[in-house]
Structures are given as structure tokens and as C-alpha cells.
Amino acid sequence: MTIETATDVFEEHRPVLLGVAYRMLGRLADAEDVVQEAWLRWSGADRSGVREPRGFLVRVTTRLAIDRLRQIKSRGEMYVGPWLPEPCVTDFGDAVPDTAERAVLADSVSLAVLVILESLSPLERAVFVLREAFGYPYAEIATMLERQEAAVRQLAGRARKHVDERRPRYDVDPAQRRDLTEGILAAAVNGDLEGLMALLAPDVRLVGDSGGKSRAPLRVLETSAKVARFLKGAARKGIPDASFRFLELNGGPALLALSGNKPDSVLQLDVADGRVQSVYVIRNPDKLRSLAALA
Template sequence: MLLGVAYRMLGRAADAEDVVQEAWLRWTSGDRSDVREPRAFLVRVTTRLALDRLRQAQARRESYVGPWLPEPVLTDFGPAAPDTAERALLVDSVSLAVLVVLESLSPLERAVFVLREAFGFPYAEIAAVLDRGEPAVRQLAGRARRHVEEGRPRYDVDPAERRELTERFLAAASGGDLGELLALLAPDARLVGDSGGKAKAPLRIIESADKVGRFLAAVAPPVRTTHVHRFAEINGAPAVVTLVDGRPDSVMQLEVLDGRVHRVYLLRNPDKLGGLAGL
């Protein structure tokens, strides 16, 4: 749970792990004699550490090269998967689209949204975590919820349909088939690429089906190259992880509505792909 809170706050798995490790060190090395509720104590420490790191990260992101996307994480829970309702809530709160919207919230709004909407904490408990009054927390929650609802894409697609469309899209992109790409893309399609300036990817968001299709067709790898594609559940949805020489090189995920691709996420920053090694 602590990793879940920290990741949704920060959008980076490595940063989330650092925060939870520091929270645990404070738990194990401090005086716990007056701690009546360990869970509440650890959530409070984790959230406050994540807030501090988030404020630092937002300052760094102002100089980030190109668009910024969250670090992708595997979310195939396997036999330990939660029930359908709980899983839907967890997946929605960790989707790339929602995490991108959360980037536009203030740190306090993001903390309140994560604790309330993703984990169902009572307002009074969130107020204690943030050392704020409950009325102020309710106002923060209302603002954050409205902002997320306004920015959240309205995509609700069966995972099997999304996987099938992803397979067709991958085949068209890999083969440089512009006609098939244009048939699959919605007219207002957008491609958001994240390289951090450390790999080849667009430094601006590409808009319109024609421009997105032509970009993907132009960058199709030569037939002689040995790219390996693996399908995986990334941030709650089907995605393609491309391996080059056995190492993750990119992640592509699609947002789909009415059988057409409305958004393409392309992650190529090597600093964000380490958690996918071993696929």
C-alpha cells in the first residue's frame, strides 16, 4: 500500500521505493512507544516524504526535455489479483492517462486525491496525515476531483478488444503500413513521446492521424533488425514492450475508443525502463 501511495504521488517507481525505504527506516529506528496505529503512522510519513520529493521533482521537470510521462510499471497481479471492483479502482488510479492529469495538480491536491480516490481514506484521516483542517481537505479533494474528471480521457474498452487493436497497430507500425495506420487512428489522434532527450522520440506532442501515422511509418525499423516485442499489462492496460539485445528499448500503449486509436503513448527514456528488464 505504501508503494502504491508513493508511486501515484510521484509517477516514478524508483522514487517510490526510496520514499518507502526511508519511511521504514524511520519506523525501525525511531521511538514507537506513542504510536497507536502503525498503518496510519506509516501512511503519514510516506505521504509527507513523497510531498517533499514531489515538490523537488516538479522543479526539475520544468527543464525536462520533451513531454513527460510516468515510469511504466507492470500491473499483472496474477493469482493474487484483487476482486473485480477493487482491481478496477486500482487500475484506474494508476493508468498513464490519469497519472498525466495528476501532474497538473498541486502537491497537496495530488496527495488528497490519491489517499481519497485510490485508497478510500476518510477525510479526517487525510487531514491528520497532511496536518490540515478537514474542511480544507474536503475543498482540496473537490478541486482535484473536478480537475481529474475534466482531464481524464473517456476511454472504456474491453481489454481483449484493446489487445487485439494493439496487435494490429503494432503490425502496421512495424511494417511501415501508412494506410493501415490511418485506418486505425482517430482523426484527432495524438502521440505523446517521452525520451527525456536520451533516445529518439518526438520532442513535441504530435497531433492528427495523418501526422501520427506518417511519423510511425517513417520510423519503422528495417527488416534486418532484431527487435523483439512482448505484450504485457502496463499500468493496468495492454502495452507492447520492445526489446533490443534483450533490454527494454520502448513501451507503446494505446488509448482506444469506438475501435479507433485516440492516443499513443511512447516511452523511450532508458531511465524509466529498468523495471521492465527480464520480460
């Protein structure tokens, strides 16, 4: 296999590798580093005996991601305030035409699920991602991780139970989520506290991620009154030279706020029964760099 052919094969599978690494790590920069290391190993390997390049590359990427997870100290100890994944553009386009498959992929990369995955062990997280998001058979996952199939099934069962117990049941209608996002934005900008509270569930939660590098709540806000007051206050303070645009992030509609041509914040909602159940606000500038090209 020539270097050119090796490059072509790797680039063909890069989206899958990046998808695995991002779900494992929750940060695009880490995922890209892992995929780059996978390329170095692929380009320097003896590929003559590799019959299934995709399986080989997913195995290498998964093991590298596990190693990276084990090297990272607890984010809860290092991070200032609540932690959210780095937002990721997920416009699947025509590449994933099947509605059911799109729903699975969107759910596996949602902010709510990625936050839950943070509490799994690296091996549990790897098994969950490979099985639930990408549909790999247990036997193949066992080969990738050099574990017995029975052990992999146990890991998968524990991970699935953990996620199912903590995963809220939200509506996934993107049109409804966008309509509510537009309503939240309009009510906040107009200082309409009652209008905000009418859109929020009584037990709504707002999670703000600033990493201590910009202004955002350092604790999770709960109840419609507290969340509405925060949103109204944030809109009143305003963003210099503000503009807004909608895009698909982490499998659902999100609002990107720009200050001039620079990303300032991302707002995304989880919705159930026609009302907002969770509000995610990402303001850590390190996590918004990948969106600068969209400004």
C-alpha cells in the same frame, strides 16, 4: 516490538506504501527512495504507541512524497520533450479480486491520469491519491496531513474537478486494447499506412517520452495522418535484434520492444469507440531500467 517483527510489519505494508509513493511521484526510483526513508523512520521510531501500523506508515510515506515533490523543480522546465510517468508493472493477480476495485486501481495508475496529476499541487495530489485510489476517509487524511477536515474536503473537490475535466473517457476492455496494439504493430511493420490510419481516431495524439536520450518526437503529434506516418517510419528504421512481448503496465496491456535482451521502448494505447485515441511511446532508457528483469 522486535526488529524482526518491525521488518515483517513493514514488508506487509510495503506494496501499499510503494503504490502511494508511485502515484504521488510518477517515478519508481523516487517512490522506492521515499519508501526506504519511511523504513528508516519506522525502524528508528518508538513504536510502542502505534496501534495502526498501516496508517502510521502511509502517513509517513505521504509526507515524504510531498516533501520530494516540493524539492523537484518543474519537470516542464528541466525535461527535454513531453514527460510521461515511468511505466509500472501492475498485474494485480488475485490480490484484488473485485472487478470494481481493480478498475479503480488501474485507472488511478494509468498514464493519462498520472500525467494529469502532475499539474496538481503536492497537497492536492496527496489528497486525491489517498481518497480516490485508496479510499481513505477525509478525517483520516486530515490527520495524516495535519489539516482540518474541511480543508481536506476542499482540496479533494478541487483535485477531483481538475482531473475529471481533463480525463478523457476511454474504453477499458483489455482484450480490445491488445487487439488494436497488435494491429498497430502489424500495420507499422508491414508499412501499411492505410491500415494504420484505419485503426486511429482522426484526432489521435501520440506522446513520445525520450528525455532527449533517444529518438522520439519532441512535441506531441496530432491527427491520424501524422501519427500513422511516424509509426510507419519508426518501424521502417527498426530496432536491432528486435523482439516484442505483451505485459500489463499501468493498469492495461502494453507492448515492450526489446533490442536483444535490453528494453528499447514501451508502447501503450488508449482506446474509445473501437479506435486508438492516444498513443504513448516511452523510450527514455532511465525509465525502462525497471523492466530489464522482464527481458
